[in-house]
Amino acid sequence: MNDIAPEGELNARDQLIEAASQIMRDGDQVDLSLSELSLRSGLNSALVKYYFGNKQGLMLALLERDMRNIVNSLDALVAKDFSPDEKLRVHIRAVIGTYFRFPYLNRLLMRMVRDAAPEVSRKIADDYLVPISNAYKRLIDEGVQKGLFRPIDPGLFYFTVTGAADRFFSARLVLHHCFGQSEMTEQMRDDYADHTLDLIMPGLLSRNSA
């Protein structure tokens, strides 16, 4: 029935979410067709209505799956007791790793913010954007208090970090469609993470700590 080997153990609901994820990843887009979902998952597309109400409900469930993980990891990281700059390095590598696995994630987030009903947009903000923003604030504040970071706006810094990480998407598209290169490799991901950290961290560190 389901020919996607690693997902053999998933239940039907999770299979649909995973199929949506793969369609967005492979197609470089955040649009879904029910027929492609059915083909990928090996499941009847009527199950979309059953589990998620409609296609937008499925897209929200995929967003929930991928974003929940980010929010939880970030909260756990902030609570740890190693130094703020090390926390930030770990976090930035994790963000780049996440966008490497789910290159559609930022576009899906923005699509939902744009197209969902106002109360759903607001819930997306409350569930993901506000907690992430608060975690950035705590992390930056901690670094400033310890004399490690210069004071910067955590909100703007969040946009810089996600912006840099999201470039994987552009890079992948350009490499694929313009230069015929098939896939981004893990080596490229790691090189880009190194590059991003080397570029961003000196601007964040205070003059004393740099």
Place this chain on the structure above:
Amino acid sequence: MNDIAPEGELNARDQLIEAASQIMRDGDQVDLSLSELSLRSGLNSALVKYYFGNKQGLMLALLERDMRNIVNSLDALVAKDFSPDEKLRVHIRAVIGTYFRFPYLNRLLMRMVRDAAPEVSRKIADDYLVPISNAYKRLIDEGVQKGLFRPIDPGLFYFTVTGAADRFFSARLVLHHCFGQSEMTEQMRDDYADHTLDLIMPGLLSRNSA
């Protein structure tokens, strides 16, 4: 006829391009409907076929209008004789200013790269991405030779800069749909440019020059 005041002087072809630009900007998307184009421009949508062949042709013409300017300005900047770090500051402010005016630009570029025929994707790469990439290489090389910059990968650096600039789009969407704030202001643009420069430049400058 045409109720968009500042474009009163444009010819029909340019009016259609400007209407497409405004639709993408106001709607936070890169999709176009012919009826909305007609409504915005006050022109018969049959003119799209006449001037551009089809909707994709119009989207390419809009991309050409907005990207050509970037490529030309960047080439002119690189040829000037002030210091490489000052050139880069001017350039990064210009990129952020461009994405402020045309928040759809990166998505339009990626959409064209993804959806156009392979020869068109390749032409987009040759016309815009390769020249920009070459200009970055010359600019970084010049800074490294003068001992101002540490050696970094200009290609990765390009992704960092466009990534940071493109965040205006996300910020605007989130502010608008989640927090009911109507528009990004020029003050926010300038604050973000300052933030980006303060964050990125120290990581680029060599230890001696920093």
